[in-house]
Amino acid sequence: MATERKPPRGTRKRDVPLTKDGIHAMALQLIDADGVEALTMRKLAAALDANPMSLYHHVPNKDAVLRGVAHRVGSQFSAEERGGIPWQDQLRELAREFRELSHRHPKLMGYSFTRPDYVQPEDPFWQALIGILAAAKLGEEEIPRVAATLVAVFTGLLLSELNGALQRWATLSPASSGPDEEEAPPPSKDVIDTMFNSALTAAVAGVENHVARAHERV
CATH class of the missing domain: 1.10.357.10 (Tetracycline Repressor, domain 2)
Known part of the structure; x- marks a missing residue:
């Protein structure tokens, strides 16, 4: 019996839509684990189970991702x-x-x-x-x-x-x-x-x- 072949990682339809906030959250996890230098758009896409090109619909490049992550962390300060x-x-x-x-x-x-x-x-x-x-x-x-x-x-x-x-x-x-x-x-x-x-x-x-x-x- 032939088994169903799974499409390559990053080409399957995601259960949850890709969002800028989700990209920043995952990038922060990767940075906490391996550091800023180890982060690449390809690694980020793989962690999100997304096509690397789909990330560019939300963030133009790695620098933009890092700015977003820094803003996400900085927003943890109380505004009160x-x-x-x-x-x-x-x-x-x-x-x-x-x-x-x-x-x-x-x-x-x-x-x-x-x-x-x-x-x-x-x-x-x-x-x-x-x-x-x-x-x-x-x-x-x-x-x-x-x-x-x-x-x-x-x-x-x-x-x-x-x-x-x-x-x-x-x-x-x-x-x-x-x-x-x-x-x-x-x-x-x-x-x-x-x-x-x-x-x-x-x-x-x-x-x-x-x-x-x-x-x-x-």
Whole structure:
């Protein structure tokens, strides 16, 4: 008895229609598993059981997919106002959420932090940061500059944590003892947490100082 031959992968009719949101969701799964560099449109199509050409009806190229995935992850930030607590605590809360998100998707975020277009003005994270700095009574012209500085500080810190540089730097001796010096063990998670919180405290103090100097000039 002849057996029915199945059509090649990617040519069968999908049970669920292909959508841009579905493409981004699957791309995020693949990136979390194998990293950004390993993602190709062909691999993405295979994971979706779709013809590779059908993806281009929804996304023009890999860069567009990555932008969509970054937007999908960035939208996980709460759009709700963080009122009821001082702006300093709001900033600490936002930064810690940002770090938690980075640890949930380290491969994507490690890539995204190197892109100049990573932060967009409509992003929930950016909007929340702008709102916090407005609550700190910064001048309207100063807000985007201070926000940009804070983003640069935190993305740089998180990138060095994600790629292991921060852990290595924390073990360097004040002075080299020579090539035979034994490597110190990597710092514990508690130590890295403390380092992050120290940087956060310094950032908050920096904004407080900036606000105070701005008010003195008025």
